[in-house]
Amino acid sequence: MDKKETILLDACLLDVIDKHAFDAELSNGHRFVAFLGRNDFGCKHPLTGEMVTVEMSPYDMSTGRLVIDQEQ
Numbered sequence: 433m434d435k436k437e438t439i440l441l442d443a444c445l446l447d448v449i450d451k452h453a454f455d456a457e458l459s460n461g462h463r464f465v466a467f468l469g470r471n472d473f474g475c476k477h478p479l480t481g482e483m484v485t486v487e488m489s490p491y492d493m494s495t496g497r498l499v500i501d502q503e504q
Contacts, residue, residue: 438487440499445482454478456486456496464488466496475500 443466447455456466466486468477478484478498486496 437490439490441486441488441496443484443486443496445478445480445484448480451477454480454498456484462493464494464496466498469497469500 441458443456443458443464445454445456445466446463449455449465452468454466455463457463466484468475478500485499487499488496
């Protein structure tokens with residue numbers, strides 16, 4: 433069994449690092465880098481100040497992946 437351990441959290445995007453990476457902050461003040469997933473490069477990019485959902489590993493809380501709703 434291959435079980436993927438991830439945590440879904442809400443975060444606010446603070447700044448754009450480049451076209452696929454963002455500075456983000458959780459509600460408790462923890463800051464990290466959020467990346468777009470490979471399959472999301474063609475989707476509408478989120479804007480600074482926007483609340484987003486991020487997927488994070490419990491083993492590395494310094495980075496996360498933006499979860500983009502494909503229906504938007």
